[in-house]
Amino acid sequence: MDQQLQQEGYFGEFGGSFVPPELQEVLNYLSEQFYKFRDDPEFKEELRYYLSEYVGRENPLTYAERLTKAWGGPKIYLKREDLNHTGAHKINNAIGQILLAKRMGAKRIIAETGAGQHGVATATACAMFNMDCVIYMGAEDTRRQALNVFRMELLGATVVPVHSGQGRLKDAVDAALDDLVRNYTNTFYLLGSAVGPHPFPTMVKHFQAIISEESKRQIVEKEGRLPDAVIACAGGGSNAIGAFAHYIDEPTVRLIGVEPDQAPSLTQGVPSIIHGFKCLVLLDEEGQPKKTYSIAAGLDYPGIGPEHSHLKVTGRGEYATVTNEEVLEAFQELSRTEGIIPALESAHAVAYAKKLAPTMGQDQIIIINLSGRGDKDVEQVYQMLK
């Protein structure tokens, strides 16, 4: 890819930055600082230190022996992001961006959150680094996710309910961007997924790429070769792009992203601009971003990261959907066979792996990225199964 275009954050026709001029200035500065510190040896060492001592990396690549036997096909390995502190991959990115914020002299971190998972990861990292933390959340979402609001407050964050618009995630994003433009001299906007205007998708990928950096080393140690497929669930696409990153230039490795069949941005989306960047978006009849619904709150987003959009249209990435029933079954099967209760988001990847396994041979290998643990979802699954 053209160096200049890559600098501006384009992945083919996708990505870029479509924002008002005053916000563009803030993003240009962020971009410059990110490229400056990304490869700085001291910054890298500090990041490595906190990922090891606080997050608990590296996490294992577990051979799922019983699941492999039950499905009768390829060897199944699980990349255990569920074992990270706070129970998911989001903390990798939160720590990385906070360290960058510190270097940039920010005293205050802001973030948006839908269901609350990114808000909790951000509030956690802010507590550890003694940063002021303001989380914008749609008023409607604060009611539905009262326990996560309390978690963030326990961690010392201020949660601001956003009443404008429909009081949902989109309105929280707008409120956070507004805050950033007013307070950029001391404030850093910590974005939670591989979406948004440049440099966010590139930055989030950089901090999540640790997933495949580790899994590639681990699978070569265990099996002496690369996997045949890597499977991850895709909401905004951060755990998936992190799980794919170090395999993108390995053409023998299939990269498969899995979406809910009720929010299939990649399988049914069209190129469009949403939240300041271009990607495949699900639109309704009026050409507006479609209202999506997923049983997994983290996958409930009508767009998808620009790099996934590019991997999809170039054919390097494959994208599939699974139904709620398949997800619920996978949630229970992994719990029963391996003693691991997965997040409902991660159960999407497990559900698709189960469908793919019979088409592959016993000498082949699948890595499933287990993006998070399922404790947060147990009550919801209980209600759904009842």
Ligand SMILES: *Cc1c(COP(=O)(O)O)cnc(C)c1O
């Ligand atoms: C937030 C979340 C996701 C979805 O976000 P991505 O950016 O697509 O990774 C997936 N799994 C878990 C456990 C999450 O918390």
